Amino acid sequence: MAHCRKRCLSVLLTDDCNLKCKYCYCGEERRKNSINVNFVKCAIDDFRKQGNKLFIRFFGNGEPTLEFEKIKEIYEYAIQHDKEAVFEIQTNGAFNEEIAKWIGEHIDIVWISYDGTTEVNDFYRATFNNKSVSNIVENNIKYLNKKVKELGVRATIGKKNLNKQNEIIDKMKELGVKYIYSDLMFADVNNKLYYEDEINPLEYARKFLEARKYAESNQIYYGSFFTINFDEETNISCRACIPMPHLTVDGYVSCCDMGYADGKLQELIYGKYDERSNRIIYDNDKIKNIQARTVDNLEQCKDCKIKYYCAGGCIGEAINENGTIYSIKEKNCEAIRFLAENLLKEKIPVLHP
Numbered sequence: 569m570a571h572c573r574k575r576c577l578s579v580l581l582t583d584d585c586n587l588k589c590k591y592c593y594c595g596e597e598r599r600k601n602s603i604n605v606n607f608v609k610c611a612i613d614d615f616r617k618q619g620n621k622l623f624i625r626f627f628g629n630g631e632p633t634l635e636f637e638k639i640k641e642i643y644e645y646a647i648q649h650d651k652e653a654v655f656e657i658q659t660n661g662a663f664n665e666e667i668a669k670w671i672g673e674h675i676d677i678v679w680i681s682y683d684g685t686t687e688v689n690d691f692y693r694a695t696f697n698n699k700s701v702s703n704i705v706e707n708n709i710k711y712l713n714k715k716v717k718e719l720g721v722r723a724t725i726g727k728k729n730l731n732k733q734n735e736i737i738d739k740m741k742e743l744g745v746k747y748i749y750s751d752l753m754f755a756d757v758n759n760k761l762y763y764e765d766e767i768n769p770l771e772y773a774r775k776f777l778e779a780r781k782y783a784e785s786n787q788i789y790y791g792s793f794f795t796i797n798f799d800e801e802t803n804i805s806c807r808a809c810i811p812m813p814h815l816t817v818d819g820y821v822s823c824c825d826m827g828y829a830d831g832k833l834q835e836l837i838y839g840k841y842d843e844r845s846n847r848i849i850y851d852n853d854k855i856k857n858i859q860a861r862t863v864d865n866l867e868q869c870k871d872c873k874i875k876y877y878c879a880g881g882c883i884g885e886a887i888n889e890n891g892t893i894y895s896i897k898e899k900n901c902e903a904i905r906f907l908a909e910n911l912l913k914e915k916i917p918v919l920h921p
Contacts, residue, residue: 570802574919576623576656577615578814579608580827581638585630587660588696591724591753593826594629601817602635607841608642610848611815612649622646622653626675627825629817633663636670643674658722658921660693661705668708672715679749679921680709681722684729684736691728706743713744720747722921725772733779733790741786748783749920750776751793754885754897769794769903777910789917794904797877799916803862805879811838811858821848823858826884835893836884858883861893868896874908 584600585592616622624646626632626639633639639657646653656677671678683689686702694700713719721743723729723736733750740748752772776792783790797805804810811823820827821839838854841847863869863879872878880886881904886895 569916569919570800571796571806571919572802572804572810574623574807575620575810575812576625576654576807577611577620577812578625578627578825579603579611579632579642580814580816580825581626581628581630581632581635583629583817584634585628585660586634586662586695587631587693587701589660589693591692591726593754603638603815603817604819604841604843605638605641606843606846607819607848608638608815609645610841610846611813611821612642612646614848615813616649622650624653624655626655626657626659627814629825629827631660631662632657633659633667636663636667640670656921660701661708662695662701663704663708668711672712675716677718677720678712678716679720679722680705680712681724682706682709683723683725684732685739688729688732692724692726709743709745718747718918719745720749720918720921721745723748723750724753725750725767725776726753727767730767730772730775733775734782737779737783737786737788737790740788745788747789747791747918749791749793752900754889769900770906773903773906777907780911791916791918791920792907793882793920794900794907795911796916796920797879798908798912799914801876802879803864803876805863805881805883808836808883809858809861809879811855813839819843821850824884826888832891833884833887835887858893866894866896868898872901872905874905874912877908877912878904 582602655675657675658679661680683692689702690700780790808823814822814827816827819841820837822836824836839848839850842849863875866880869875869880880896883893885897887893
């Protein structure tokens, strides 16, 4: 299914975090802000009024489980209005047994960020005091994999694990994981890439394809953010271009997880919560501008043979690196075309986080 079918309301609960990942796209600044729950409740009401099935995704420009009490409050509000509501969380997995138990009993879909082998994960994803959390995360993966409807792992690929993707598969098999997505490291919101880890996307694609075949032999689905639209034609790259709401800690509605309201990323912002009136004010011109970001309106894609199976790629990375949503990350094109030659129209069983 094309990724734009994942129509959910994303709640970016906090920009605080318990880890200091070397490649974090949020940059080094941690303001430790937290979302206004009344803002979320307004967005839930609006989402339902617009005719959407209630699907809430807990996320963050930090670690969402640091706002565990707000997650529970939002859950209770949503379930009161729709008993069939679906809930997803994307997390670093470094949380305690109380949180793990609650997630296992209340959340339908769980995506945990983990970069493969214990050694690699310790290198990229440690605490601010450089302490390992891999054992905690692995235990939570094993526990939740038996509790929730769907659990997947998201692996970020850098030089430390580029040639260890088969080892990632082995580790996930050990933990009982059936679904994995990988993505290359990309520049943070200051357009800086972790200095040790710039990789040629085609090199990643070749190694990914080898690992994907190995994963298949182990009954594991291994996907890439490069392949998210390969089994269905689409003219928009993901839910951001609909747009689907992503609620930020500073009270804005963004179309994308890279939802910062500074000047550089303003094109992604199309709404603002007004606390005095307790309502969200939407900018229809901004919405139309986002909706116009189709592959047919991207000059760089006009002659591409697979443009309707890529649709221009990530809107957030495009604006972050080029200054406008009406652009693409051209250095990924060769890699995506290479993968399309081998994987186009193969069934994708789960939508990526």
